[in-house]
Amino acid sequence: MVGSLQALDSPAKEEVDHLLEAVSKSEARFIRNGKEYxxxxxxEHLKNKLGQAGSRVKTAEDFIQGVCTKxxxxxxxxxxxxxxxxxxxxGPWLTKVLEEYRKGR
Incomplete structure (x- = not known):
């Protein structure tokens, strides 16, 4: 997983880190395949999945679409x-989080 985050350019890494933190700190339950977590x-699941995605994830949008939607x-x-x-x-929830993050920078 570390390799994938290191492969991202600095702004993309900051954005992905922010998105992962937003999921982690949300007060919502994460539902994957009908089971709540x-x-x-x-x-943590999304971090692991990011590690498996490798170089396919170059931007925060790649992360949302390729890792976080389904x-x-x-x-x-x-x-x-x-x-x-x-x-x-x-996916749509994280897109809104990303938009707000970018507005605030």
């Missing part, structure tokens, strides 16, 4: 289950 476990095995979208019980797809 803590937000920290979800972020399960490679089942094709089911990753979801975030909010405290109120509603769910949000992780």
């Amino acid at each position: 803590s937000s920290a476990e979800g972020a 399960s490679y095995l089942s094709g089911k979208p990753y979801l975030m289950k909010n405290k109120d019980g509603t769910t949000t797809e992780v």
Whole structure:
């Protein structure tokens, strides 16, 4: 995994780090293939998956689209289950997080 993050240019690495932190610190449950995980476990899964993606991930958008949207095995979208019980797809959620991060820089 470290190799993949090191391969990203500095702005992309900062953005991916921010996205992983956003997942980890969210108060939502991470849903993968119908099973719920803590937000920290979800972020760890995405980190591991990033490591497997290798050089295919060059930008934060590559990370969101290629790693964070769905399960490679089942094709089911990753979801975030909010405290109120509603769910949000992780890909669009992270796209909004990235947009806000870029506005703030």
